[in-house]
Amino acid sequence: QQQVKQSPQSLIVQKGGIPIINCAYENTAFDYFPWYQQFPGKGPALLIAIRPDVSEKKEGRFTISFNKSAKQFSLHIMDSQPGDSATYFCAASPGGGTSYGKLTFGQGTILTVHP
């Protein structure tokens, strides 16, 4: 059962464009939503994360938008650069507490930014 659905599978933009990657989740117990960035031959690395008490979080050129009622969240990359070309994964986890939360990943989006 895929609890986090990510789209699109691949995305090509020109330098300066604003790619948007979308994720939808089913489990209402999720309350931590990170995005991971992965370059070829490397392990994923945390890019930005949000908790549902806010609807938007911005770090540099990267912004997460979160819609709790729709159970959707998205990543926007402003002024995209060729160096942003990578695979991006959304993920979701229940919070801490008495039950141990496990991270569920989306399927990934391969982003290519042309110069």
Added chain:
Amino acid sequence: NAGVTQTPKFQVLKTGQSMTLQCAQDMNHNSMYWYRQDPGMGLRLIYYSASEGTTDKGEVPNGYNVSRLNKREFSLRLESAAPSQTSVYFCASSIRDSSYEQYFGPGTRLTVT
């Protein structure tokens, strides 16, 4: 400070052979994880260890075993490799549970023929 290290980087096995993937972290993290990554499937959790001395199954545990040797080390064993286990395997760690940043190793690319 090396972060999360994994050995080996590459491995080719024949069907039925066994092997152990090693993982170590030097960040004094409590939790450690093993994932597999397959095209179009994202990362799927195989096993995790919430703290030293505990291990538990993730989404795809069949065909694997794990050992949390101490706080630093978490190994993944394939007892009888199958072609369906051809994948890239990542180890990760976090200071506490999954609602904290996970730090990933560089991965092991395993091919089973």
